[in-house]
Amino acid sequence: MSDQSSSLPLPEDLLADRQKLGWGLASLVVAGNMIGSGLYLLPVSLASTGSSSLIGWLVAAVGAATLALVFGALGRLAPGADGLSGFAERGLGRFAGFHVSLAFWMACLVGNVAVAVAATGYLGFFWPILKNPVAATLCNLGLIWIATAAYIVGARTASWLAAVALVVGLIPIVIAVAAGVSAFDPNLFAASWSPSGEPLLKTVPASLAIIFWAYLGVESAAALSHRVRHPATDVRRASVAGALLATVVYVAATVAVFGVIPVAQLAHSTSPYADLAGRVFGASIAGIVAICAITKTLGTIGGWTMMGGETARAAAMQGFLPSGFGSPTKTPIVTPLLGAAFMSVIAILSGQPTLGGQFGILVGVTSVLTLTIYAICALSLFRLAKTPGARILAVLGLLFAAAAVAAAAPGYILPTVGFFALTTAAWFAFMRKSGSRVDPGAEGA
Numbered sequence: 001m002s003d004q005s006s007s008l009p010l011p012e013d014l015l016a017d018r019q020k021l022g023w024g025l026a027s028l029v030v031a032g033n034m035i036g037s038g039l040y041l042l043p044v045s046l047a048s049t050g051s052s053s054l055i056g057w058l059v060a061a062v063g064a065a066t067l068a069l070v071f072g073a074l075g076r077l078a079p080g081a082d083g084l085s086g087f088a089e090r091g092l093g094r095f096a097g098f099h100v101s102l103a104f105w106m107a108c109l110v111g112n113v114a115v116a117v118a119a120t121g122y123l124g125f126f127w128p129i130l131k132n133p134v135a136a137t138l139c140n141l142g143l144i145w146i147a148t149a150a151y152i153v154g155a156r157t158a159s160w161l162a163a164v165a166l167v168v169g170l171i172p173i174v175i176a177v178a179a180g181v182s183a184f185d186p187n188l189f190a191a192s193w194s195p196s197g198e199p200l201l202k203t204v205p206a207s208l209a210i211i212f213w214a215y216l217g218v219e220s221a222a223a224l225s226h227r228v229r230h231p232a233t234d235v236r237r238a239s240v241a242g243a244l245l246a247t248v249v250y251v252a253a254t255v256a257v258f259g260v261i262p263v264a265q266l267a268h269s270t271s272p273y274a275d276l277a278g279r280v281f282g283a284s285i286a287g288i289v290a291i292c293a294i295t296k297t298l299g300t301i302g303g304w305t306m307m308g309g310e311t312a313r314a315a316a317m318q319g320f321l322p323s324g325f326g327s328p329t330k331t332p333i334v335t336p337l338l339g340a341a342f343m344s345v346i347a348i349l350s351g352q353p354t355l356g357g358q359f360g361i362l363v364g365v366t367s368v369l370t371l372t373i374y375a376i377c378a379l380s381l382f383r384l385a386k387t388p389g390a391r392i393l394a395v396l397g398l399l400f401a402a403a404a405v406a407a408a409a410p411g412y413i414l415p416t417v418g419f420f421a422l423t424t425a426a427w428f429a430f431m432r433k434s435g436s437r438v439d440p441g442a443e444g445a
Contacts, residue, residue, distance in 0.1 A: 034064075034217035034246040035169065040122070040273060040293045042214060043257040047267035049207040051192040051258035052200055054251065056207030061247040063400040064215040068239035070378050070397040071218070075239075077384050083314035084377060091380030094318075098431055100373050101315040102423050107369040108308035109339060111216065112301055113346045114362035116143045119297035121359075125271065125290040133351055140347045147301040148340040151309055152333055169296020172289035173253050176273040179280035180256025189259040208407045213363050214250060216370050218243050309336045320431070364412040368405055372416060375401035 046053040074087040081087045084104050089097030120139040124130040130139055194203050218239060253273070257266065260276050269275050273293075274286035312335045316325030325335050352358040378397035385391050405413065 034215055034242065035249055035296075039173070039214060039250070039253065040118075040271070040296075042210060043254065043261075043266060043272040044269050045210045046207055046254070047263045048195060049203050049210075050195045050263055051189050051254075052194050052203050053207035053211070054254055054258075055200065055204050056211045057247070057250050057254055059204065060208060060211045060215055061243070061250075063404065064218050064243045064247070065240065066393065066396050066400055067218050067374055067378075068243045069393055070374075070381055071239045072237070073385065073390055073393060074377060074381055077381075077390075083311055084373060085311070085314055085318060085320065088376050088380045089318065091383035092376065094431070095427060096376055096380065097318060098320050098427055099420060099423050100376055101311065101318065101320045103369050103419065104373050105308060105311045105315065105339075106419065107366050107373065108304055108311055109343050110346055110362055110369070111366035112147075112304040112308065113140065113144070113343050113350065114359055114366060115297055115300045115304060116140045116343075116347065117359045117362065119143055119294060119301065122290055122294045122297060125287075137348060137351050141344050143298065143301055144305075144340055144343045144347065147298070147305040148336045150302050151305045151336050164299065168292050169299065170249065171292045172273045172277070173249055175281070175285065175289065176276045177252045177256045179277050180252075180259050183280045184256070184259040186259070188262065189255070192258045192263045195263050205407050208404070211250075212371070212404050212407065213367055215243070215246070216367060305336065305339070308339045312339060365415060368412045368416045369419070371401045371405045372420075375405075 046056075049056070071087075074081070074090075078087060078090045081090055083101075085097045085101035088100040117136075117140055120130055120136050120143065123139060124136075129135050194200070196203070257272055257276055260279060261269070261272065265275075266272060271286065271290065271293075274289040277285040277289055312321060312325050313332075315321040316323055316335075325332065325338075346362075350358050350361055352361065375398050378394045378401060381397070382391055382394035385394060
């Protein structure tokens with residue numbers, strides 16, 4: 001037997017490699033996490049801004065692509081880093097890694113409850129009783145625990161659930177775009193450009209405050225870097241491809257809706273894509289659209305459940321959470337179970353008289369937390385990079401994230417500051433004596 005044969009992977013290594021995600025599947029997870037429940041309701045939220053929100057989508061797309069490149073660069077410079085907290089620790093030390101770890105875990109949990117709330121709203125299309133706050137809360141809890149069970153079966157199961165749901169969830173969008181192409185009215189689109197008559201300098205920022213929520217998830221491949229087969233190259237590919245796919249869907253759907261439905265009617269719609277398809281192809285299509293939307297939101301819940309579990313596992317490996325939360329090769333069952341328990345508490349405590357009110361609260365908290373994490377990761381890239389181009393990219397990513405926080409949900413800045421104050425207190429009380437350890441496999445920039 002030659003010396004080379006001694007380096008061949010063991011059967012369990014081959015099995016572990018097969019369980020990892022290629023960049024194609026990872027890009028679908030990225031797109032699936034971005035093209036979530038909010039897409040189906042965003043046209044209604046953007047009705048007051050009108051068709052000029054198209055500019056907002058393009059501006060957000062540039063920012064999302066910039067952040068995708070930031071995460072891709074981090075994946076290339078530190079392929080051994082385990083998720084976003086690992087990237088932050090490599091560039092800024094354990095203090096930053098600790099905060100990113102807990103903040104992203106919390107953002108995953110809170111955001112996932114928001115998706116469950118939206119899924120319950122779509123289910124209410126068939127069962128109106130779900131409009132009752134108690135029934136809605138019970139449904140939210142059921143969806144959370146179903147997704148948790150899927151993740152416990154395995155990460156690839158959750159990934160395929162998210163990928164399949166993405167395809168199914170795109171069906172109503174494809175139908176809507178087809179309807180828009182066949183019935184698009186350029187005069188109606190132009191008339192809807194700015195319903196309030198205000199200049200774009202006011203309407204575009206207003207649209208950005210809503211649109212940024214749709215791009216949360218661009219970091220998915222980086223957060224799952226431990227599960228990606230070749231993180232040095234695949235994280236960048238998956239991040240950019242996922243962001244581009246999501247942007248194509250967003251722009252096409254926005255143009256279709258505003259080119260067929262007058263904004264006055266759109267503002268009062270509860271299912272804009274079903275309404276669009278019904279106008280062109282008949283009312284019977286509305287049920288199909290609702291079923292596809294439900295399928296998509298279920299897949300999104302599965303994808304974000306996996307994100308939360310993997311974030312907690314990575315935090316345990318870095319010493320930020322107890323070791324029982326994870327190991328180098330698997331996520332113990334206690335991790336998703338505890339995450340589901342936290343989400344259940346969040347779902348109950350955030351309950352509102354209407355699902356829309358609850359959704360808005362959860363979206364605001366998630367947006368600011370996640371965008372703050374984006375800014376920290378951009379700072380980490382600036383510290384790690386040794387080329388002017390990478391540093392410029394880091395600065396652009398930082399500026400975009402800071403602007404997004406101000407535009408997306410300024411009313412939730414104070415709660416975010418409170419969260420980081422709490423985690424800072426926890427750091428000095430429990431973590432400071434652990435030193436400034438950096439993973440031994442850290443790569444140089």
